[in-house]
Every structure is written in structure tokens, then in C-alpha cells.
Amino acid sequence: MTVLSVKSISKTYHEQTVLSSIDFQVGRGEWVGVVGESGSGKSTLLKIIGRFVDADKGEVHLNGTELPSVLSQLLKGHEQIKLVHQEYELFPNQTVQENIAYALRFYERGYQAQRVAELLELTRLTEVKDRKAKLLSGGEKQRTALAQALAEVPELLLLDEPFAHLDQKNKNVLIEAIEELKKSENLTCIFVTHDANEALALADQLLILKEGELVQKGTPHEVYSNPNSVYVAELTGMVNDLETVNQDQRKIIRPNYVKLTRNAERSKVVAVVRNIRFKGAYYEYHCQDSIGRFIIFSSARKVKKIGDEVLLTYADKHSRELPTG
Numbered sequence: 001m002t003v004l005s006v007k008s009i010s011k012t013y014h015e016q017t018v019l020s021s022i023d024f025q026v027g028r029g030e031w032v033g034v035v036g037e038s039g040s041g042k043s044t045l046l047k048i049i050g051r052f053v054d055a056d057k058g059e060v061h062l063n064g065t066e067l068p069s070v071l072s073q074l075l076k077g078h079e080q081i082k083l084v085h086q087e088y089e090l091f092p093n094q095t096v097q098e099n100i101a102y103a104l105r106f107y108e109r110g111y112q113a114q115r116v117a118e119l120l121e122l123t124r125l126t127e128v129k130d131r132k133a134k135l136l137s138g139g140e141k142q143r144t145a146l147a148q149a150l151a152e153v154p155e156l157l158l159l160d161e162p163f164a165h166l167d168q169k170n171k172n173v174l175i176e177a178i179e180e181l182k183k184s185e186n187l188t189c190i191f192v193t194h195d196a197n198e199a200l201a202l203a204d205q206l207l208i209l210k211e212g213e214l215v216q217k218g219t220p221h222e223v224y225s226n227p228n229s230v231y232v233a234e235l236t237g238m239v240n241d242l243e244t245v246n247q248d249q250r251k252i253i254r255p256n257y258v259k260l261t262r263n264a265e266r267s268k269v270v271a272v273v274r275n276i277r278f279k280g281a282y283y284e285y286h287c288q289d290s291i292g293r294f295i296i297f298s299s300a301r302k303v304k305k306i307g308d309e310v311l312l313t314y315a316d317k318h319s320r321e322l323p324t325g
């Protein structure tokens, strides 16, 4: 069932086109990741959907009903759409649980207490429930804002950079909380992120924006495996250049498809190891051949060292010829 339909949304600021004819739909329970370079219009899209900004053209429909313009509303926002952005609007002198309870102030006390406890558990905040908001870490503030937004499960949750400024531990806690939400609340969500790994891991559908245009949409697997341009390929993971086909086309391959080989006959590239980065579960080798840089992943302990010559191979079926634009 479709929860949200965005139809031909366009927006201009001071003659700069920020969004151009954006169309997409979101089904119930679906998580949509919006990815794009800085300034590509991601936050503006969320603000238009969340009813904080009016589009110049186009319509937003929630459960089949067109949403009224922001100008015609007394208050900005929409009661069934919750936007959590980076500037958390918490009461600094209230505790975590008081901040969450505020979102439930019109409910009867018993229910309020029960729901607050559930939300504290879900967002892993029980331990800091009595701490004032002004004393929280960035990650705890972010999770408190999320708990507030979820107090009454919205029809649509909008998250603007939910993982920005979080260290890996806090990020993992938030991701776990989000994954639990996906299961337990059948929540529908659109999130904006700079981080390709998170978008690929959490989204059911990816939207790729470039200078205000929706240049590709699809499942993370589709977009990662079959990007329709070098821009999309680079936004969704690492790429190696195999050759510049012509001014407008490049042939690329993902590092995970390039392997070290000892067999000279199988090798397609002879390169020199320039750098080795330990990534925990694997090593990232940065190699250089006569035409440029090659990145490969290897799970083996450092089998090569900087300065070694290496033979690399790959299957042609994994390479893609893509427009550079």
C-alpha cells in the first residue's frame, strides 16, 4: 500500500533550481534512503514532504490525500509526518524521559509512562533517562529526538542525517534501534544520508539526487550493481577506473571484483602497491598501474607490502561503461 506519493515536485531558490520534477512513491513499511552530493536538494525534499517548505510545483499525497500548502496552515509541519533533523529541539533543562513524555502530554498518565518506558528501551536510553538534555552526548540527544518523534508512531518518519556526528559505537546503537523499529512498528521512513554504507544497509529503496534531479532510483543492490552514471557509482561505493572510453564515458569496476593473482596469464593489470589500509575485517590495497589508481580488498593478512609489484585480475562481466555526467 502506498503511503506517500511525491508528484513532479520542483523548487527554486533565488533563480537556482534546487529540485526539478521529483517523482517517487513510498510503500507502507518501506525505508527510503536519499543520497546525493552536498547541495543536491536532499534536505529541501524532506522539508517539502514534512510541510515546512512549499514546493513551487507538484504535489505531495499522504495515503491518497493531497497535503495542503504550508502557507495555508496555521502551523508548519504535519501531525502524521515527523521530521527529525540535526538541530534537535529538546528542552535542555528537562530530563530525557520528560522530553519524551512531552510528546505524549495529551495522553492519560498510565499509558504515557508505559510508552515512555518502551521508547527508552527501543532507543537504548533507559540508563540516562534521568539526565538533563543539556548534559547528553550528541548520540543520546539524537536518540532522544528520535524517541520523541516516535512517541505517537507517525505515518511517515523523516530523518535528516540521523548518523551525522556520531562515533561508531553510537552509530551502531542507533542502527540497531532503527532495525528494531523497522520490525516492530512497521514504520515508513525516508532518511537522508551522506554515508553510502548506511544507505545501502538500511534502505529498501534508494533515491539518488544530483543538482536537484532524481537521477536513479532502485533497490540498494540494483543501484550498487548497475549504477547509471559514474556519479551514482561513486556515491554508492568505491570505483576503479579501467579506461576512459571517450570524453563522456568511463569504464569502471568495483574494488570487490578485482583480485590478486599469481597467474601471469590471468592477470589484466600489473600494478605497484602504494598504500595498505587495515580496515579491521580486511585490508584495502591502493595500487597504481600505468594509467591510474586501483583499489582492491583482501581479507588475507598483509600478503604484500608497499612497493611490491602485484598482478590483478577481474571478470569483464563486472565492469560497467558509464556516462561521466
Ligand SMILES: Nc1ncnc2c1ncn2[C@@H]1O[C@H](COP(=O)(O)OP(=O)(O)OP(=O)(O)O)[C@@H](O)[C@H]1O
Pocket (backbone or CB within 6 Å): 013, 014, 018, 036, 037, 038, 039, 040, 041, 042, 043, 044, 045
Ligand atoms: N532557505 C533557503 N534559501 C535559499 N537557498 C536555499 C535555502 N535552503 C536551501 N537552499 C539552497 O538549496 C540548495 C539545496 O540545499 P539542501 O539543503 O536541500 O541540500 P542538501 O543536499 O541537503 O545539502 P547538504 O548535504 O549539504 O545538507 C543549496 O544550494 C542551498 O544553498
